[in-house]
Amino acid sequence: MRFALQAGNSVKGFGIFRVMHKSGPERARVRGWFVLASLVLFQLVAMRASAQCIDEAIRDELNARRQYRGVQERLFQKARRHELSALGGMYAADLMSSSYLVGGAYTFHFSEDLGLEASFGYTRSKAKVVDLIEERLSTELIRNNVPVFIYLGHVVWSLAYGKLRWFGSKISRFDFNLALGGGVTDNRSARGLTFSGGLGFKFYPTTWLAVRVDFRDQVLSQELLGESRLVNNLAATLGLSVFIPFGF
16 A cells, blocks of 8 residues: 655545546536536526516516406495395286386395395286186176285395406496395285285496396285185386486
């Protein structure tokens, strides 16, 4: 075993093993690998910066589109507001002929989902079959074409809501609701209470105005020519609603 130091080259030895500094070609090879590794590292850094720029560009574009659509945090508020409605439509009775229906409604909304509605309706009761029988018998059986007054109360539950944009304008809200309740049908042929239920749709073009469509099935006992029957009278109405206070 020996330790040697040669001039011109630093040599460290232990035993019969000797390690010397790299020669010229070896230095060039090492330098080449170093340059290649530097280029690869630079390329990776550049790709990462480019990807980050693309992500920021996509984010800015999405934010711009979101702003263009006019998305709002709260489009319409119903909770603790009063709703006054004017209604008109058709009334189709089982034993009577179909007739017009006009009326109104007041609703107080306890929350965004739940409200209590009181409504009034006016129509006329006329049976064509009675006219035919009276014409054959040449006598008057009952007083036909009489007024009908309908007083109802409903619990209104908003099942679902959505958002709608018309021709690139601002977004408006609409919702679907379920109504269940009862009341009294006041005419000469009705007997007892009236049970009512149905579905409704409301569209809100502004923060205080709504367009509403309602379909109600009214179940009651009705009498015609001395015969009493349980009937389903259908009411379909279109109306306008005003929400108070206006400034919500």
